[in-house]
Structures are given as C-alpha cells and as structure tokens.
C-alpha cells in the first residue's frame with residue numbers, strides 16, 4: 001500500500017482515504033493514482049508506526065518537504081498526522097505542509113488548532129468558492145452550509161498562529177468572475193490565493 005509517493009519533486013503522505021466532502025473536481029474521480037505511482041487507495045488506514053516505518057525507507061536527506069495530502073482529507077486523522085509530522089521533522093531539515101479542506105473542527109470539535117504550531121510549517125486550504133452557496137455546490141460537504149464559515153475561520157486561526165497559510169481554488173473553466181471574487185476574499189483576509197489546474201486524467205497530469 002502506498003503511504004508516501006513522489007510527484008513534481010515533492011514527497012506526499014497518504015494517511016487516509018476518508019473525507020467529508022465530495023468535490024466536483026476531486027482528483028480521486030480521475031483514477032486510482034497520480035502519474036505513475038501505485039494505487040493510492042489504502043488497504044487500511046495506516047497506524048503512526050506504519051507511517052514512520054514507511055518514511056524510514058525513504059532517503060530523508062533528499063527530502064525538503066513532505067505534504068500531507070492523501071487520497072482523502074489528511075486532517076481526518078489529525079492526531080496521527082501531528083505525531084508523524086513531528087517524527088519526520090526529527091529526521092532532518094524537512095518542512096511539513098498540510099493540504100486540507102479546513103473542516104477539521106467539524107470533523108472533530110475537540111481539535112485544538114494550536115497543536116499545529118511546531119509540527120506544521122504551512123497549510124494550504126481549499127477555498128474553492130467565494131460564498132457558502134457556491135462552496136456547497138462545488139465541495140458538497142456532509143456538514144452542509146456551515147462548512148464555508150468554518151473553513152474561513154480555520155484559515156484565519158491558522159494564520160494567526162504564524163503558520164504560512166494559503167488558499168486554493170480549482171479553475172474548471174468559465175470561472176473568471178468566481179475566481180476574482182475568491183481573490184478579493186483572500187486579499188481581505190491577507191491570505192494568498194493559488195489557482196489550481198483542473199485535472200481529469202491523473203496519469204497524464206500536466
């Protein structure tokens with residue numbers, strides 16, 4: 001089973017296939033893996049020890065950044081993510097990034113956001129849309145309309161911890177006006193926005 005995989009010169013950690021969303025652009029709809037890697041559907045959710053053992057098989061000295069991304073929402077397993085992120089950081093000068101939908105406090109209301117500090121260097125949050133209605137149409141969160149405001153609050157709280165924070169939006173075409181509104185919202189929060197390419201064929205990404 002593939003816990004770590006490489007793409008575009010980076011090392012990605014795949015620690016869960018769980019996710020409370022069903023994004024219309026989800027890369028998981030485009031195949032079982034990404035550009036030549038083995039399937040990213042996990043046989044089971046790996047334990048912290050399994051993740052650490054898988055990391056130990058890599059050449060830590062050649063890794064600058066590990067991105068917790070998954071074929072799922074990595075913060076579904078926040079405790080495991082934090083434990084393994086700290087382990088990875090103990091193995092070298094390695095940055096940790098988390099790509100997340102920002103809904104961890106709806107997944108687990110007891111999650112303490114301050115625990116990210118020291119374990120995670122940057123967080124990329126899927127903004128996806130400039131308002132709750134279009135967010136729900138694109139992201140289709142199981143939590144319903146409250147998810148949009150929670151995602152924004154998560155982003156603001158991560159930023160206030162001094163962790164590098166960014167937003168993303170996926171350009172599926174015909175979205176110029178929506179992307180401009182996303183940009184305005186991002187700017188109002190002092191958080192940079194990255195417009196991502198819409199990928200429909202994972203094996204021929206680029």
Ligand code: SF4
Nearest residue numbers: 019021022023026072
């Ligand atoms: S949050 Fe990520 S893993 Fe979940 S459905 Fe959306 S794109 Fe897919």
